[in-house]
Every structure is written in structure tokens, then in C-alpha cells.
Amino acid sequence: MRRDVFQAIADPTRREILGMIAHKSLNINSVSENFDVSRAAIYKHMKILAECGLLEIKQQGRERFCEGRLERLNEVSDWVEQYRQFWEARFDSLDNYLKELQSKEKKNGKKK
Amino acid sequence: MRRDVFQAIADPTRREILGMIAHKSLNINSVSENFDVSRAAIYKHMKILAECGLLEIKQQGRERFCEGRLERLNEVSDWVEQYRQFWEARFDSLDNYLKELQSKEKKNGKKK
DNA sequence: TATATTTGAAACCAAAAGGTTTCATATTAT
DNA sequence: ATAATATGAAACCTTTTGGTTTCAAATATA
Numbered sequence: 001m002r003r004d005v006f007q008a009i010a011d012p013t014r015r016e017i018l019g020m021i022a023h024k025s026l027n028i029n030s031v032s033e034n035f036d037v038s039r040a041a042i043y044k045h046m047k048i049l050a051e052c053g054l055l056e057i058k059q060q061g062r063e064r065f066c067e068g069r070l071e072r073l074n075e076v077s078d079w080v081e082q083y084r085q086f087w088e089a090r091f092d093s094l095d096n097y098l099k100e101l102q103s104k105e106k107k108n109g110k111k112k
Numbered sequence: 113m114r115r116d117v118f119q120a121i122a123d124p125t126r127r128e129i130l131g132m133i134a135h136k137s138l139n140i141n142s143v144s145e146n147f148d149v150s151r152a153a154i155y156k157h158m159k160i161l162a163e164c165g166l167l168e169i170k171q172q173g174r175e176r177f178c179e180g181r182l183e184r185l186n187e188v189s190d191w192v193e194q195y196r197q198f199w200e201a202r203f204d205s206l207d208n209y210l211k212e213l214q215s216k217e218k219k220n221g222k223k224k
Numbered sequence: 225t226a227t228a229t230t231t232g233a234a235a236c237c238a239a240a241a242g243g244t245t246t247c248a249t250a251t252t253a254t
Numbered sequence: 255a256t257a258a259t260a261t262g263a264a265a266c267c268t269t270t271t272g273g274t275t276t277c278a279a280a281t282a283t284a
Contacts (some may be wrong), residue, residue: 006121006122006124006127007122009118009122009191010118010119010121010122011271011272012118013272015118015191018195022195022198023198027230027231028230028231029229029230029231037272037273037274038273038274038275039230039231040232040233040273040274040275040276041272041273041274043231043232043233044271044272044273045272047232061230061280061281061282062229062230062231062280062281062282063229063230063231063281064230064231068195068198069199070195070196070198070199071199073192073195073199074199076188076192077189077192077193077196079127080185080188080189080192081189083130083134083180083182083185084182084189086134086135086180086182087181087182087183087185087186123241123242125242139260139261140260140261141259141260141261149242149243149244150243150244150245151260151261152243152244152245152246152262152263153242153243153244155261155262155263156241156242156243157242159262173250173251173252173260174250174251174252174259174260174261175251175259175260175261176260176261
């Protein structure tokens, strides 16, 4: 069974789970309460996320708290960034080069 | 059938295809020659990529040249970037805050 | 202690994914 | 005109995916 970050984030439910635990750790029941599929289904999704390192499960009594390990998304980020030049390089006139810079500033502003 | 960019790039063969046509347009046969699965299988992958806008097919005589539309990866980039703070925010001392800024500069430098 | 809660795992199922071979059609080359 | 090339699409098959229900085990609570 393939188990990599790209495949892990392909499923919309798993992306939602990641968004949910990005802010704070949650136990498995709390996460599954936010969906209308069964706990078992959510548990399987979380296991997949854990298996490719996107979250870490920490036992605490009878509960398991899941902590996001979002830095693993760097693999995706790196893969995408290697292609940025190919879609930004189209603009090769000075005019468009300036537009490109502007849009980059916007993007960087958004990051923080 | 789900058909979005995240699902499209989940398959390693499709990621390879994107890498192949990022540099220059190729017709379907040329692409499929680089893999050891059938032309029909590669064709299906390329159709999926086309359906979610990651490549455009342009007929030219009896051939179809496939041009990368890598800017569609922005959707993935945006999704990942919204979480960057969560893995970089761990460093909250002034010292580490400065390091964070540096690494951002490096990243922006890399982008062009 | 008896009961409720939280989780892990198994057995099972339908649909989707990824692959194959085969055939039809449109273009190009001989 | 005939043969070769490039593609699109259908029919079919196997494995994977995402879901279910059920049961067992560990921990907490009344």
C-alpha cells in the first residue's frame, strides 16, 4: 500500500482533519464528532495521516491526542515550488515582469 | 468521480508526466514511451490531468500536443502555505523569530 | 465492583482507481 | 489507393479505497 504525503492529502476528509488539529491537539473521538461518517472511518483516516508522519498520536490515559506535524507538508511545498518558474516565466516582457513582482508581494504579505 | 488537483497529483505517474511536459509540449505517444505501462493507461492519466486543468491538449494534425498548465498548482501551494505558520510558529522566542524571517528570505530568493 | 468511555482491530462490502486488450476513426506517408 | 501512425473509447479485470458493523481490551467513574 502506497503511503506518502501526496496520497494522504488527496482525500478531502483528511485535509479537513489536518485543519482541525493544526490549532490544537484533539483526541480521536473529538475529531470524529465533526464528521458524519463513523468513528472507525475517521480513525482509519487518522491512521493514514499518522503513518506518513502528518500527525503524531500521544496516549494520555485512555485517550489518544493527535498533534499535527504539518512540517511534513514541506515535501509538497518543495515539489510545487520547483514548477513555479514554469508558470511565472511566461511573463518575459518588462511590463509583465513588474506585474509578476507585484503579485509576489501580495503573496508574501498574505503569508504573515 | 472526484476530480481535483489534489487527487490528480496524488498519483506518482501523473506527477512524472507533469514533470515531463513542464519543459516542453509533447504528444501523447512521446509521453507514454517513457513509461512501461500501456499507452492507454498513460492516456487516461493525461485525461485526468487535463480534466482538472493541469495540462491543455492542442490538436495538430493527427497528433495532440500537451502543454503544462502548472499555475493550477497554486491551489495546492495556497493550501500548504496556510499551514506554514503552524510549523514555523513553534519558534516563538525573538531569537527564533529572526531565524524564521531568514528562512523566509531564503525561500523567496529561491523563487526567482 | 460494575459500568461507561475510548480506542484498536477484524470481517465484510461497494465503488473507484489503475491497468489491460481490442476496435474504430482520422491523418499522413508510400 | 493502401498502409502506417496517433488517438479515443469501450469492455473487462484486479486491487485499493473508504465506508460499515461488531467485538475485545484498556482506562476511568459511579
